[in-house]
Amino acid sequence: xxxxxxxxxxxxxxxxxxxxxxxxxxxxxxxxxxxxxxxxxxxxxxxxxxxxxxxxxxxxxxxxxxxxxxxxxxxxxxxxxxxxxxxxxxxxxxxxxxxxxxxxxxxxxxxxxxxxxxxxxxxxxxxxxxxxxxxxxxxxxxxxxxxxxxxxxxxxxxxxxxxxxxxxxxxxxxxxxxxxxxxxxxxxxxxxxxxxxxxxxxxxxxxxxxxxxxxxxxxxxxxxxxxxxxxxxxxxxxxxxxxxxxxxxxxxxxxxxxxxxxxxxxxxxxxxxxxxxxxxxxxxxxxxxxxxxxxxxxxxxxxxxxxxxxxxxxxxxxxxxxxxxxxxxxxxxxxxxxxxxxxxxxxxxxxxxxxxxxxxxxxxxxxxxxxxxxxxxxxxxxxxxxxxxxxxxx
Amino acid sequence: xxxxxxxxxxxxxxxxxxxxxxxxxxxxxxxxxxxxxxxxxxxxxxxxxxxxxxxxxxxxxxxxxxxxxxxxxxxxxxxxxxxxxxxxxxxxxxxxxxxxxxxxxxxxxxxxxxxxxxxxxxxxxxxxxxxxxxxxxxxxxxxxxxxxxxxxxxxxxxxxxxxxxxxxxxxxxxxxxxxxxxxxxxxxxxxxxxxxxxxxxxxxxxxxxxxxxxxxxxxxxxxxxxxxxxxxxxxxxxxxxxxxxxxxxx
Ligand SMILES: Nc1ncnc2c1ncn2[C@@H]1O[C@H](COP(=O)(O)OP(=O)(O)O)[C@@H](O)[C@H]1O
Ligand SMILES: [Mg+2]
Numbered sequence: 001x002x003x004x005x006x007x008x009x010x011x012x013x014x015x016x017x018x019x020x021x022x023x024x025x026x027x028x029x030x031x032x033x034x035x036x037x038x039x040x041x042x043x044x045x046x047x048x049x050x051x052x053x054x055x056x057x058x059x060x061x062x063x064x065x066x067x068x069x070x071x072x073x074x075x076x077x078x079x080x081x082x083x084x085x086x087x088x089x090x091x092x093x094x095x096x097x098x099x100x101x102x103x104x105x106x107x108x109x110x111x112x113x114x115x116x117x118x119x120x121x122x123x124x125x126x127x128x129x130x131x132x133x134x135x136x137x138x139x140x141x142x143x144x145x146x147x148x149x150x151x152x153x154x155x156x157x158x159x160x161x162x163x164x165x166x167x168x169x170x171x172x173x174x175x176x177x178x179x180x181x182x183x184x185x186x187x188x189x190x191x192x193x194x195x196x197x198x199x200x201x202x203x204x205x206x207x208x209x210x211x212x213x214x215x216x217x218x219x220x221x222x223x224x225x226x227x228x229x230x231x232x233x234x235x236x237x238x239x240x241x242x243x244x245x246x247x248x249x250x251x252x253x254x255x256x257x258x259x260x261x262x263x264x265x266x267x268x269x270x271x272x273x274x275x276x277x278x279x280x281x282x283x284x285x286x287x288x289x290x291x292x293x294x295x296x297x298x299x300x301x302x303x304x305x306x307x308x309x310x311x312x313x314x315x316x317x318x319x320x321x322x323x324x325x326x327x328x329x330x331x332x333x334x335x336x337x338x339x340x341x342x343x344x345x346x347x348x349x350x351x352x353x354x355x356x357x358x359x360x361x362x363x364x365x366x367x368x369x370x371x372x373x374x375x376x377x378x379x380x381x382x383x384x385x386x387x388x389x390x391x392x393x394x
Numbered sequence: 395x396x397x398x399x400x401x402x403x404x405x406x407x408x409x410x411x412x413x414x415x416x417x418x419x420x421x422x423x424x425x426x427x428x429x430x431x432x433x434x435x436x437x438x439x440x441x442x443x444x445x446x447x448x449x450x451x452x453x454x455x456x457x458x459x460x461x462x463x464x465x466x467x468x469x470x471x472x473x474x475x476x477x478x479x480x481x482x483x484x485x486x487x488x489x490x491x492x493x494x495x496x497x498x499x500x501x502x503x504x505x506x507x508x509x510x511x512x513x514x515x516x517x518x519x520x521x522x523x524x525x526x527x528x529x530x531x532x533x534x535x536x537x538x539x540x541x542x543x544x545x546x547x548x549x550x551x552x553x554x555x556x557x558x559x560x561x562x563x564x565x566x567x568x569x570x571x572x573x574x575x576x577x578x579x580x581x582x583x584x585x586x587x588x589x590x591x592x593x594x595x596x597x598x599x600x601x602x603x604x605x606x607x608x609x610x611x612x613x614x615x616x617x618x619x620x621x622x623x624x625x626x627x628x629x630x631x632x633x634x635x636x637x638x639x640x641x642x643x644x
Contacts, residue, residue, distance in 0.1 A: 002511060005510040016498065301496060307455060308483065308488070308508040308559075309480065309482050309483020309484070309508050310479060310511050388455050388456050391455075391490070
């Protein structure tokens, strides 16, 4: 019953000072919204990255010279096709090892030209990575062995160059050299910031001739199951190091890539969490401040309540409740904003950001806690007021 | 000593010294006063003579610096703030010069406030508060807020609130100080009526059956004082005289 009275009084106090209450809760609103958006983007980005990395294929081991690096490998690779054969022997067959050499080149058909990422690859690429064709056929072993000038186009390139025409069998130019289109990939979309429909595949041998190099940028090895990846990786790295003394090689699994990306996301999450924390702190101090004002304004009321029998605890509860009501109100608004912002992120980016139930519960709990933590000092001050002094105050 | 259990409140040699920036102000000096159940006492004296200080002590709002104060058979010296609050809630009703009603709160809810802290259920609170408002003649003003009531009406709401928890002692510190003479007279008449016990609903558990609540009024009005059974005069923190009007029964 006393609690009901405290509840009624707290609501009344907030209603009587609507604008002040709204402004006071702004910090909490922002902080809570940040918490919700943060968790939404964090979990969304995590599941996005996971699905992308897993979408590459399963049980993959990526081998590159130098340290593991995201983006374009800065190290000039010493690998050649004979290294690929050596690795294939360790991995148990040519089918299991995909090799790439890549370069950005101008591609042209008739008067349409554009820039594309040209990948020289082995014929086994669709078995190692997950790549499906929309039409035509993929490169064959004989294409690779004889360095035939044939190409499989990414969906985007095919569309840009050929429009609605069927590209299969057409001749086009890659870096000024004539190639025949034999296949078109199914649409893939963006993956980790790279437009994968912008790729075109040609036999690795043709690519090396085109780029004037004998290098291979990197290898991908497919194992039968994940448990083999570790030992396979160390054997491959040992063999490559033996063949190229003085060069470091790295073999990474998809789990390791996820781990590194997870760390990056973790840092990002930390920064956002700090912003959320700071605005909650600022909001909390604001609440503390406004509660002190509220206590001062209502000193006579406190005196009267005490005179008619309110215990110190009744007064403390009343003001704590007012503070908690204030912050949870801000928290509720913040949760709404956060859900909205997450929806906007989901609509405008590939990250499937969505406010999770636990983050909403967390945000609500946090805002209530802010009310308690920052309301307790003003509330206790109110509870300790001398009734005689309080009644006499103006 | 033997009359302790029957007295509404008893002050024994109480002093109250305020500390103000290193300076001691003695507001009350060894004052002794017993208020018996059903008493009607007026206190008068010049401003600053300690009347309010004494009222606060009698009502358990404050504690004496020295001396003993017995409230309902308990000495307040050893009581916690919580225990004092509960004592005030059950035994004391205050009426202040400036009414001290909660704004934005109906007369009914203002009157019911002490019952909230007595832990009484809402329905019962309402019924009891309505009863008291009827008693003070405001049965048709229950839903009014203080700013919709005249001064005299506000003070009657305050009196109803002071009585709602059936206290044994009602303390009124200059209850007519903010009222015009006619309205003030009505309020005093009401207090006298309540003291005389003509409000059956009012009688508190600790008042003898049939008699009203004990009333202590601080007043400057000599006429009012003249009607009291006991008239106390104060000056400089001491009781200088206690008189009973000729013929007044004690
Ligand atoms: N909180 C206080 N601090 C210091 N002095 C006080 C305080 N309250 C009252 N006094 C002093 O105590 C004396 C008695 O005050 P009070 O009881 O209010 O007198 P009265 O009600 O008779 O006018 C006055 O001198 C007053 O200034
Ligand atoms: Mg006074």
